[in-house]
Amino acid sequence: MNLHHIARAVSPVFLAFLLAAMAGTAAAQPANDLIANAEVITTLPFSDLETGIGTATTAAGDPVLKCRVPRATGGNTVWYRHTTGATTEYVTLTTATSNYDTILSIYTGTADNLKPIAGGCNNQGVPGSATLAQLAGVRLAPNTTHFIEVAQQTASATARTLSLQVTASIQYTVTKVVDTADGNCSPSDCSIREAIGASNASPGAVIIPAGIYSLGIQGASDDQNATGDLDVRQGMGIYGAGRSQTVIDGGDIDRLVDINPGNLQAMTVQISDLSIVNGLGSSFSPGGGIYANGSSSVLSLNRVSLRENATSTQGGAVATGMMTYVDDCDFRNNQNSAFGGGIYFFSNVISEVRNSLFAGNRGGNGGAIGSAGELVVVNTTITGNTAGANGGGIHYHQDVNTLRLFNTTITQNAADASSQGGGIFIQDSGNLPQLFNSVLANNTAANGFTNCNFATATGTFNHVTSNECFNGGTGNIRNTPATFLPLTNLGGTADIRAFDAGSPLLDAGNPSGCFDENGQILANDQRGPGFPRALDGNADGSALCDKGAYEFAPPSPNIFANGFE
Numbered sequence: 001m002n003l004h005h006i007a008r009a010v011s012p013v014f015l016a017f018l019l020a021a022m023a024g025t026a027a028a029q030p031a032n033d034l035i036a037n038a039e040v041i042t043t044l045p046f047s048d049l050e051t052g053i054g055t056a057t058t059a060a061g062d063p064v065l066k067c068r069v070p071r072a073t074g075g076n077t078v079w080y081r082h083t084t085g086a087t088t089e090y091v092t093l094t095t096a097t098s099n100y101d102t103i104l105s106i107y108t109g110t111a112d113n114l115k116p117i118a119g120g121c122n123n124q125g126v127p128g129s130a131t132l133a134q135l136a137g138v139r140l141a142p143n144t145t146h147f148i149e150v151a152q153q154t155a156s157a158t159a160r161t162l163s164l165q166v167t168a169s170i171q172y173t174v175t176k177v178v179d180t181a182d183g184n185c186s187p188s189d190c191s192i193r194e195a196i197g198a199s200n201a202s203p204g205a206v207i208i209p210a211g212i213y214s215l216g217i218q219g220a221s222d223d224q225n226a227t228g229d230l231d232v233r234q235g236m237g238i239y240g241a242g243r244s245q246t247v248i249d250g251g252d253i254d255r256l257v258d259i260n261p262g263n264l265q266a267m268t269v270q271i272s273d274l275s276i277v278n279g280l281g282s283s284f285s286p287g288g289g290i291y292a293n294g295s296s297s298v299l300s301l302n303r304v305s306l307r308e309n310a311t312s313t314q315g316g317a318v319a320t321g322m323m324t325y326v327d328d329c330d331f332r333n334n335q336n337s338a339f340g341g342g343i344y345f346f347s348n349v350i351s352e353v354r355n356s357l358f359a360g361n362r363g364g365n366g367g368a369i370g371s372a373g374e375l376v377v378v379n380t381t382i383t384g385n386t387a388g389a390n391g392g393g394i395h396y397h398q399d400v401n402t403l404r405l406f407n408t409t410i411t412q413n414a415a416d417a418s419s420q421g422g423g424i425f426i427q428d429s430g431n432l433p434q435l436f437n438s439v440l441a442n443n444t445a446a447n448g449f450t451n452c453n454f455a456t457a458t459g460t461f462n463h464v465t466s467n468e469c470f471n472g473g474t475g476n477i478r479n480t481p482a483t484f485l486p487l488t489n490l491g492g493t494a495d496i497r498a499f500d501a502g503s504p505l506l507d508a509g510n511p512s513g514c515f516d517e518n519g520q521i522l523a524n525d526q527r528g529p530g531f532p533r534a535l536d537g538n539a540d541g542s543a544l545c546d547k548g549a550y551e552f553a554p555p556s557p558n559i560f561a562n563g564f565e
Helices: 003-009 012-022 192-201
Strands: 046-050 075-083 089-094 102-110 113-123 134-140 145-152 162-168 171-173 205-207 211-214 230-232 236-239 246-249 257-259 268-277 290-292 298-307 318-320 323-327 330-332 343-345 350-354 357-359 369-371 374-378 381-383 394-396 403-406 409-411 424-426 434-436 439-441 458-460
Touching: 046 075, 075 162, 102 134, 113 134, 113 268, 113 298, 134 205, 134 268, 145 162, 171 192, 192 205, 192 230, 192 236, 257 268, 268 290, 290 298, 298 318, 369 374
Parallel strands: 134 236, 171 205, 205 236, 211 246, 230 257, 236 268, 246 268, 257 290, 268 298, 290 318, 298 323, 298 330, 318 343, 323 350, 330 357, 343 369, 350 374, 357 381, 369 394, 374 403, 381 409, 394 424, 403 434, 409 439, 434 458
Antiparallel strands: 046 162, 075 145, 089 134, 089 162, 102 113, 102 145
16 A cells, blocks of 8 residues: 555545654555456446655556557556446546656556457547647446556656546437537537537547538648648547448548647547548648658557548548557548558557558558558458559558568559569568568569569568569478459458468467467457457368468368258
């Protein structure tokens, strides 16, 4: 028990005596220093004043913080635990008035297997502050235990005090499909534009029910959310009813969403469960659907469909200079004439793409993905994309950072004209890519190097249908055919390229398991829960993971051999 907890239970006179008796004695570690001793949050609002941060430690099992730059565990960590009830909760967390550089992160799972939640990490999000963290409008799943970590940017024994407040978020529910901007977001009269404007003024959660919402106020040059695109200027959560139910249609009047901190803080923006379609970036303006700017900020896209968006410069659907986390999204039929027909990641950002699909996109370089920053791609299918120049699937140009692929399928992409790297094109040779349990198959390029324009990538248990990409390596197979079935929905939320029982990809992944960049075993294929890895696809008695984004499930045995039940 530390001083602030003691203070809750004793009289001021006894507390003064106790403090005098303890003078000159080293302060104890906070009671919630370890996740096993996380302080329980039973009701909201909740507040805590923790005076012993300088004595808090970083445990060996504390996770790497996704919004810390550079990525690493934080220092002086303390933990809280909150279990939700039967309904979804939206919460806002802030460390305002703390006197040190705080980082907030939220997880589900267990103490020894933590899973960061979508949009649940922030570093420096308090408006006007360069050190204090804030998360607004974070969605918490019902009947789930959530762990909240508060860390210091860099460990220090200097005496510090944490002030943490957790409250129920303001919810702005959209009630009409018409695009209006009268400044009113009442329960009976609130457009998407008005809901986002209200959340810019007082951050919270924007809730968008099922419907087709068309942007209709002309004026592409506005940055105050009055015309054209939707201007997000504060950290918030934006939630639809599902990607097939909630559709935001730009009508080709402007891009749809412009995310840019309005007061220099590093904000976290979460967009989930909706579709963004028919956005059109203005001349020389990045991001046909979404443009996100702010290298210390975080953009999280979760279960979002981005279709038929276009721009003349970077990022047909999305151009982002934020730390960006894409999970369970699909990018289809977006285009541009520069880099990244589907998505473009600017330099000096760390980004991840997981469990997603890129299909039918077209870019000048990088039909699906263009990147100049550190990029990790996991459990993802990249197929049928085209580059007018190099990199039909991925164009990566960064001499310092690294492209890393895990269980990713890159197939039937094309680099047109006098171009190379139908699957992957690496522009700078400083750091060649790292590939694990991934597939480059049947990509084409007009000027050779059909699957990739390099020969010495590192990695293991990959499959390439040409004599490219690798020069040896454990489990790497080159110049061997591998075919896929047409793109189709086989469960999950996005289509996938499957293969049949005779594929050389079957049970050919790492015998120790298919893992991600953190060394954690992948429990599912691209389609998510209900589609587990690893399965015994060839019925030899050993359950081994398959290469690529798809895990083949053998048919159930017919226990009634004569066909009768």
